[in-house]
Amino acid sequence: MKRILIIRSTGFQHLDRILGRLKGKYPQGEICLLTHQHGKPLAEKYADIHHVYVYPHTGAFSLLRVPDALKRETFDVVIVPVGNITGSGFLNVLLLSFRIRADSRLVCNISLGFKPLTRPVLITSLLKSSVYTAIAGIMTVVASPLFLLLWILNSFQDGKSED
Numbered sequence: 001m002k003r004i005l006i007i008r009s010t011g012f013q014h015l016d017r018i019l020g021r022l023k024g025k026y027p028q029g030e031i032c033l034l035t036h037q038h039g040k041p042l043a044e045k046y047a048d049i050h051h052v053y054v055y056p057h058t059g060a061f062s063l064l065r066v067p068d069a070l071k072r073e074t075f076d077v078v079i080v081p082v083g084n085i086t087g088s089g090f091l092n093v094l095l096l097s098f099r100i101r102a103d104s105r106l107v108c109n110i111s112l113g114f115k116p117l118t119r120p121v122l123i124t125s126l127l128k129s130s131v132y133t134a135i136a137g138i139m140t141v142v143a144s145p146l147f148l149l150l151w152i153l154n155s156f157q158d159g160k161s162e163d
Contacts, residue, residue: 062096085113
């Protein structure tokens with residue numbers, strides 16, 4: 001029997017669709033779910049979910065805060081649902097998935113495309129994210145003085161026209 005953990009990082013509508021797929025792929029699988037406290041009551045109503053783990057912290061998932069209950073567990077598969085096609089914006093959840101013992105990890109995008117999540121894939125995502133963040137920072141540093149200068153010149157022109 002396969003043990004599967006889904007880290008609920010998207011809405012329950014997406015989870016409904018994922019569970020439908022998993023029942024077909026792992027008919028005897030034991031499906032578990034990690035969710036925030038506010039999602040626990042609804043998650044426990046699912047007949048297909050064998051166990052609900054609660055993420056004991058408020059806010060976003062973090063690789064630095066693995067629930068104690070999961071530190072002792074091992075899963076065959078950890079699934080990270082993402083609310084878009086690429087997984088962009090879910091890096092924190094992808095990182096958390098590597099803190100949970102599992103044989104493999106999958107990313108499930110919004111159109112139910114399952115892709116393997118490996119360390120090289122994660123490192124590539126981290127590098128891309130870092131590069132984009134650096135570029136955005138540089139652009140902000142370069143553009144801010146220009147916008148400030150334009151604003152000052154515009155204010156000066158407005159003050160001159162009122163005379």
